Amino acid sequence: MSTQDWPGALKALWRRLEISPQLWQERQLPWFAEGRVHPCYTDRFQRKQAMCAETWRAWQAMEQAAARDGIKLEIISAYRSWAQQAAIWERKLSAGQRAEEILRWNAPPGLSEHHTGRALDLAAGEHEVLAAAFAHSEAYAWLRAHAGNFGFHESYPENNTAGFQPEPWHWCWQA
Ligand SMILES: [Zn+2]
Numbered sequence: 001m002s003t004q005d006w007p008g009a010l011k012a013l014w015r016r017l018e019i020s021p022q023l024w025q026e027r028q029l030p031w032f033a034e035g036r037v038h039p040c041y042t043d044r045f046q047r048k049q050a051m052c053a054e055t056w057r058a059w060q061a062m063e064q065a066a067a068r069d070g071i072k073l074e075i076i077s078a079y080r081s082w083a084q085q086a087a088i089w090e091r092k093l094s095a096g097q098r099a100e101e102i103l104r105w106n107a108p109p110g111l112s113e114h115h116t117g118r119a120l121d122l123a124a125g126e127h128e129v130l131a132a133a134f135a136h137s138e139a140y141a142w143l144r145a146h147a148g149n150f151g152f153h154e155s156y157p158e159n160n161t162a163g164f165q166p167e168p169w170h171w172c173w174q175a
Pocket of ligand 1: 170
């Protein structure tokens with residue numbers, strides 16, 4: 001496999017960010033096409049979040065089931081385009097971070113599951129968002145026990161093969 005087969009737009013983004021294609025070849029990460037999404041959810045920061053229709057339906061069912069168990073789940077982040085992911089990298093690069101550091105927390109453009117419109121970053125009321133401590137929340141225990149019933153799985157648990165830091169808040173829907 002090589003980046004030769006990638007869409008030109010994705011290759012161009014990597015060139016612009018000066019990310020070496022080797023990074024992808026060494027780690028054997030899949031690349032993700034941008035999904036067909038529509039804005040459907042307003043998050044706690046009043047940002048519109050978009051996702052695929054199937055993911056939205058599955059989310060609504062899961063949110064309601066969690067609420068019946070006293071867990072108030074919310075979405076912090078859903079779809080991101082390649083360009084939006086590139087913007088995150090650009091911001092961190094201009095703040096002086098090196099690619100290897102950025103990669104610990106942010107996939108390069110094209111390699112984030114959020115491009116599919118099926119990945120959701122979740123939070124529950126009282127907790128700091130996108131923090132490791134979420135792994136000790138009741139909401140996380142609930143997700144571990146029940147999310148699979150709604151088609152959601154935890155993409156980056158401890159010691160994940162992608163080599164990312166654990167992301168207990170990141171759940172992806174698959175039919
Ligand atoms: Zn995520």
